[in-house]
Amino acid sequence: MTPTSLNESLMTPTNVAAVTxxxxxxxxxxxxxxxxxxxxxxDYGPNRAVDGVTLDIASRxxxxxxxxxxxxxxxxxxxxxxxxxxxxxxxxxxxxxxxGEDLYGPKVDAAEVRRRIGMVFQRPNPFPKSIFDNVAYGPxxxxxxxxxxxxxxxxxxxxxxxxxxxxxxxxxxxxxxxGQQQRLCIxxxxxxxxxxxxMDEPCSALDPIAxxxxxxxxxxxxxxxxxxxxxxxxxQAARVSDRTAFFTTDVDExxxxxxxxxxxxRTNTIFTSPSxxxxxxxxxxxxx
Amino acid sequence: xxxxxxxxxxxxxTASPWRRTKSALMTSALALALVVAAVPLVLIIAYVLAKxxxxxxxxxxxxxxxxxxxxxxxxxxxxxxxxxxMITGAATAMAVPLGLLGGIYLNExxxxxxxxxxxxxFADVMTGVPSIVMGLFVFxxxxxxxxxxxxxxxxxxGCLMLPIVIRTSEEMLKLVPSELRESAYALGGRKAGTIIRxxxxxxxxxxxxxxxxxxxxAAGETAPLIFTIGFVNQANTSLFxxxxxxxxxxxxxxxxxxxxxxxxxxxxxxxxxxxxxxxxTILARIASALLARKHQP
Numbered sequence: 248m249t250p251t252s253l254n255e256s257l258m259t260p261t262n263v264a265a266v267t268x269x270x271x272x273x274x275x276x277x278x279x280x281x282x283x284x285x286x287x288x289x290d291y292g293p294n295r296a297v298d299g300v301t302l303d304i305a306s307r308x309x310x311x312x313x314x315x316x317x318x319x320x321x322x323x324x325x326x327x328x329x330x331x332x333x334x335x336x337x338x339x340x341x342x343x344x345x346x347g348e349d350l351y352g353p354k355v356d357a358a359e360v361r362r363r364i365g366m367v368f369q370r371p372n373p374f375p376k377s378i379f380d381n382v383a384y385g386p387x388x389x390x391x392x393x394x395x396x397x398x399x400x401x402x403x404x405x406x407x408x409x410x411x412x413x414x415x416x417x418x419x420x421x422x423x424x425x426g427q428q429q430r431l432c433i434x435x436x437x438x439x440x441x442x443x444x445x446m447d448e449p450c451s452a453l454d455p456i457a458x459x460x461x462x463x464x465x466x467x468x469x470x471x472x473x474x475x476x477x478x479x480x481x482x483q484a485a486r487v488s489d490r491t492a493f494f495t496t497d498v499d500e501x502x503x504x505x506x507x508x509x510x511x512x513r514t515n516t517i518f519t520s521p522s523x524x525x526x527x528x529x530x531x532x533x534x535x
Numbered sequence: 536x537x538x539x540x541x542x543x544x545x546x547x548x549t550a551s552p553w554r555r556t557k558s559a560l561m562t563s564a565l566a567l568a569l570v571v572a573a574v575p576l577v578l579i580i581a582y583v584l585a586k587x588x589x590x591x592x593x594x595x596x597x598x599x600x601x602x603x604x605x606x607x608x609x610x611x612x613x614x615x616x617x618x619x620x621m622i623t624g625a626a627t628a629m630a631v632p633l634g635l636l637g638g639i640y641l642n643e644x645x646x647x648x649x650x651x652x653x654x655x656x657f658a659d660v661m662t663g664v665p666s667i668v669m670g671l672f673v674f675x676x677x678x679x680x681x682x683x684x685x686x687x688x689x690x691x692x693g694c695l696m697l698p699i700v701i702r703t704s705e706e707m708l709k710l711v712p713s714e715l716r717e718s719a720y721a722l723g724g725r726k727a728g729t730i731i732r733x734x735x736x737x738x739x740x741x742x743x744x745x746x747x748x749x750x751x752x753a754a755g756e757t758a759p760l761i762f763t764i765g766f767v768n769q770a771n772t773s774l775f776x777x778x779x780x781x782x783x784x785x786x787x788x789x790x791x792x793x794x795x796x797x798x799x800x801x802x803x804x805x806x807x808x809x810x811x812x813x814x815x816t817i818l819a820r821i822a823s824a825l826l827a828r829k830h831q832p
């Protein structure tokens with residue numbers, strides 16, 4: 248399933264980037280690569296926030312990004328749907344390909360990128376609108392022509408929230424509990440039919456019961472969507488993800504902190520036999 | 536075996552008795568400060584009510600013309616009420632949309648730009664400019680060429696309102712959490728659409744309050760109107776032609792008189808003006824509360 252080109256509407260030659268050869272020649276290499284990142288780096292003004300990220304994110308899997316605070320996990324995640332565009336002074340370098348196309352190519356429409364690559368944030372952030380209007384917001388701004396109530400129902404159903412809210416769609420989204428609000432945000436992201444969902448610590452503001460519901464939901468959603476999740480919670484990464492990337496922070500002599508990818512592998516491998524001693528130290532709780 | 540220590544009762548505070556006394560004293564002092572601050576306000580309203588009530592309740596006060604012979608007694612403030620509503624309305628229609636757009640530019644588009652900083656600085660300076668200077672400015676650029684009119688007064692009041700609206704809209708937009716903008720962008724939203732559909736509705740209650748503050752201030756301004764609208768005794772509903780009149784300038788003119796008739800009219804006009812501002816305030820409060828409550832739990 249390769250979606251239509253990001254450049255399609257612009258009627259220009261696609262800007263297929265040079266890097267397409269796989270980094271992984273093992274048997275469990277992903278069948279289909281959604282994001283191919285080669286030497287990805289982010290600078291905030293003079294500081295390099297993330298450096299040297301090379302990894303492939305597989306289609307319809309859950310990829311977890313773990314690591315100590317300040318290691319650039321969220322910064323890296325926000326590169327994948329160009330959310331860093333809004334941060335003044337942020338600059339992304341290296342190659343980030345999305346289905347073979349350069350995500351930062353000159354002809355790429357960043358708003359279209361964000362429609363295809365949805366995002367769920369750390370704190371539930373519904374709009375100050377009704378539950379229905381929250382889910383309908385994305386389809387409306389993308390000029391959805393079909394049956395809006397039906398789409399809203401299906402998005403809420405996929406986000407496992409429909410039964411809880413079907414009788415109060417006109418109520419304010421703020422009337423929901425934190426966990427329900429986060430599932431509403433997931434439904435809102437699903438309503439624009441993305442193919443990737445990025446989740447930036449989606450459970451860190453939730454209690455364990457709500458967390459477990461979101462985790463069940465993620466596992467259910469990966470049949471249809473590619474999910475990348477940043478998490479502080481290693482048990483969560485171990486529970487839900489197929490592959491795990493471990494980031495850490497290097498401090499240079501002038502005190503500048505740069506996040507780096509240490510290891511990227513099957514989650515099972517990362518948690519049972521990591522090849523890097525820093526990964527082992529982190530997952531066994533010796534630092535970070 | 537653990538030693539048993541005597542556990543003092545929680546009613547036995549280790550703080551000195553003086554602490555409680557100090558607390559009581561300070562609380563009373565603060566309450567007293569509130570009363571002192573409210574005294575002038577209450578006195579003004581009570582005094583204006585007492586002095587102006589008989590004028591306002593005389594039949595013909597709201598509709599009648601202002602007596603041509605200024606020392607004659609009796610009612611009539613209709614032209615000034617019409618003028619105040621027209622002038623303030625026209626000033627609002629000019630200043631609020633422009634100021635809102637300015638506030639949007641400053642907060643959403645000018646991030647870190649030198650131009651934005653310059654605009655913000657001059658808006659701040661303009662807030663402090665005495666209102667009579669605005670009147671003088673409009674006198675020079677408009678009245679000298681086109682004559683006295685309600686529109687000239689509206690221009691002067693608009694100049695006064697503009698910086699207030701710009702700065703309050705900017706502050707209100709600043710309070711909208713960036714997560715809200717980001718979540719709209721994450722759904723494929725573009726900047727203009729996100730501002731219109733997400734940011735502005737979230738900031739609307741505050742923006743309305745800010746705009747109302749500006750309207751209330753403009754409605755009571757006298758100095759900039761004296762030499763931009765002039766004085767008339769009959770209602771002039773034309774915005775652009777011929778002199779007009781307003782409650783504030785009528786208060787100024789009539790209160791300067793030594794005769795009881797005009798003085799009574801000045802009190803009546805003062806009460807009417809307070810009433811108009813009061814009604815506007817209530818209406819805006821209701822509007823902003825409705826907007827704010829619309830999607831609260």
